[in-house]
Amino acid sequence: MSHSTETDVLIVGGGVIGVAIAYELAKASVQTLVIEKDNLGSQSTRAGAGMLGAQVEMMAAGPMYELGVTSRALFPTLREELLEICGCDMELQTPGIFRVAVNEVDRQELLTRQVWQRSAGQRAEWYEDDELRRILGDDVISATYGALYLPDDHQVRNMAFLLGLVASAKALGAQFREQTSMSGFLTENGAIVGVHTLNGPIRANRVVLATGAWTGLLGRELNLDIPIHPVKGQSLLLNSYAPPTPYTIFTHGCYILPKRNGQVYVGATEEESGFDSRPNLGALAQLSNQAVGLMPSLASLPFVEPIAGLRPGSRDGLPVLGGVPGAPGLYIASGHFRNGVLLSAITGKVMREVLTGQQTSVDLTPFSVARSVNT
Ligand code: GLY
Helix, strand or coil, X not given: CCCCEEEEEEEECCCHHHHHHHHHHHHCCCCEEEECCCCCCCCHHHHCCCEECCCCCCCCCCHHHHHHHHHHCCXXXXXXXXXXXXXXXXXXXXXXXXXXXXCHHHHHHHHHHHHHHHHCCCCCEEEXXXXXXXXXXXXXXXXXXXXXXXXXXXXXXHHXXXXXXXXXXXXXXXXXXXXXXXXXXXXXXXXXXXXXECCEEXXXXXXXXXXXXXXXXXXXXXXXXXXXXXXXXXXXXXXCCCCCCCCEEEECCEEEEECCCCCEEEECXXXXXXXXXXXXXXHHHHHHHHHHHHCHHHHHCCEEEEEEEEEEEECXXXXXXXXXXXXXXXXXXXXXXXXXXXXXXXHHHHHHHHHCCCCCCCCCHHHCHHHCCEX
């Protein structure tokens, strides 16, 4: 059946970024519709482990680090809001993350990181191998070169978080349409005034592309070179009655992230293999060897499933946030790479500020569309 629709803001993409923007807009009483080509959260949101790794994921000080720390600080309030509006619990777990050194180079990098993160006002504590194994148990972790403990890096249950945002945004008036694929832009006099879908056109005053790894591809239709491309991540999901540790253990190229329900995520590869999102044995075998090398008890845990998804990588590693110069009516919120869940809170907030004409609470210059999009 063909039907047309009109809305003030149309968000293309129902992953955690699109949904977080919809939630913020709904709070501000802005008429919002989200369309998703598949099911809500079914791409990289589902494939992630829900880590809020503002400190563990960032190798250097700079705008990405600042954005991550700012976003992480929004989660406790967001958790309360979602509980109050729809009763949904994002399962914010706060024991912190150990970034473990597995060789001398790693150790030196982490000791340097401790210095700049502390001078940036964050907590970061160094544990030598014997102290670390006393905390975790030496039957849990094999010998290390020490570890940086980041007590303020947390995790949520990614799909619970997403569904909480959706339910709350719906309760505040936002609309969502799944299985609705965008097939092109509606343009008038050089402005974007909506999109075509297989179910008919949707007109909108503003269109936001929150389309993750697919954003570069969609931009091509308007001759925009948006530097966002897919980077595959593969993980393993394991089961346990009680996880070996409540802490997330993170090392170069591998993390072990326990959930409250006993499940354990072992993630994640980084592969440039286009839009192929299928898991494969070679990459998973390598990941599993690395994880078991660090935490031998994982070897006996039953296997639930392999997980794979496409992260939206950007050319300079920073997300792309804001209006597209030369394309009035078009906005982008994408390129969050490994940190979509972490950065969703601040992205929702700043995109709401942009779309309602307010001064943004974060300087968006480093993330501006203009810095990277060739028109
Ligand atoms: N944030 C973890 C990952 O992308 O694998």
